[in-house]
Amino acid sequence: MRQNISVAVDAIVFGYIENSLQLLLIERLTEPFQNCWAIPGGFVTDNESLEDAVSRELKEETNLDIHYLEQLYTYGKPDRDPRGHVISIAYFAIVKPDKFEVKADTDAKEAKWFPINDLPDLAFDHAKIIADAKERLQNKLSYQPIGFELLNDKFLFSDLEKLYTTILEKSIDRRNFRKKILSFNILEELNEKVSEGRGRPASLFAFKREKYFELLESGFVFEIK
Amino acid sequence: MRQNISVAVDAIVFGYIENSLQLLLIERLTEPFQNCWAIPGGFVTDNESLEDAVSRELKEETNLDIHYLEQLYTYGKPDRDPRGHVISIAYFAIVKPDKFEVKADTDAKEAKWFPINDLPDLAFDHAKIIADAKERLQNKLSYQPIGFELLNDKFLFSDLEKLYTTILEKSIDRRNFRKKILSFNILEELNEKVSEGRGRPASLFAFKREKYFELLESGFVFEIK
């Protein structure tokens, strides 16, 4: 068996900052698609697991701390890469706002955050991959407490609310939303208030991850319509 | 870039017959795992898309007509295949009962249906892959009209009901289930009755696929709790 197929991984890295969903892209230094923006990724090394390959590439290219990672989809059309038959396993990743700085990268490519609704032209089939990832994120918000991964450990209820309205691109009722989320009993209200310039100071909340997993065991279903 | 990684596809093929969920397996003739049962699959050919590879392998090994196919997950642990680093893109497939006969296969391996709850020992990490596929099927039943893909084009309401109870492994209320499904308006009641030995004859139904897609466009959501 001698295949002429290469295996790559790519990561769609989401971040949420200043009430805006951002995507991490790198600028390509070499052909093909030189000077084009692309999602970070690279070839898998022999005897390396796919997850390890993603982590390694992200480390090399962006030096970011990833807080959430899951497999998205595998793209394998033979013509998706002009260099030959390259299949790519795409991963869906999230970075917390307080780890946002893109540090010096050893591969010397430029890495930069872009608002999801204002992306540059993209290399390969990356526009399609990003569209798939965005859809996945929107779906996951409804049936998995993944919004908390996009926020810092301590957050305001209004942050969570804005996150949902921003990413789902629709308005929600503040009272019903708060009631629903609080009824799940997966948030802890901290004894800390934050005053954001003007307006009444607000409570900080934290996601009780262990409590969530405990509830999952007993049949709990997270769902926000 | 010279990788020593091979790319394979595997298909988890589900069928539903005699009120039982079945899985198609093939017997391996060669090492590794000689004489073990495994899910059908094989290596991807250069310049062949992943879907084409699945179709080709299924044709070669089982000669079955596939009615539904979607990508499941990609398995890439370096030690999952004793021959070396093989990543496998697993697909989730469904065969209709009236296409059930496993015809003569050109690869001369034996292909056979097994009840999902009575599987033989399996090669590689196939037990895990099958578990993932079963979970996917169970989830999909709730939010996608995929049960109809497992039945013949004409089916009894009781068939559909038994399918749900069998696969979800829980009982459902017959009246509420019927009301719910009929309210979707995606079934056509045919003017044909079937008498199954004893008991009152029952109506045949058909899934109105076009109507379903039409409804989808206008925001319809299929959901069975």
Added chain:
DNA sequence: ACAAAAGTGTTCGGGTTACACCCATGG
């Protein structure tokens, strides 16, 4: 005192759930 954001309770309606009897046929 006014602007800005946080926090909170009630009502209404629709959908889900629970539940039991009659019907049509074959043996």
Added chain:
DNA sequence: CCATGGGTGTAACCCGAACACTTTTGT
């Protein structure tokens, strides 16, 4: 006439949706 599976309606309850005013702070 009896066994078997098919077919049907209603009432209670719960949850989601709609909706507006008060509180606390900074300026």
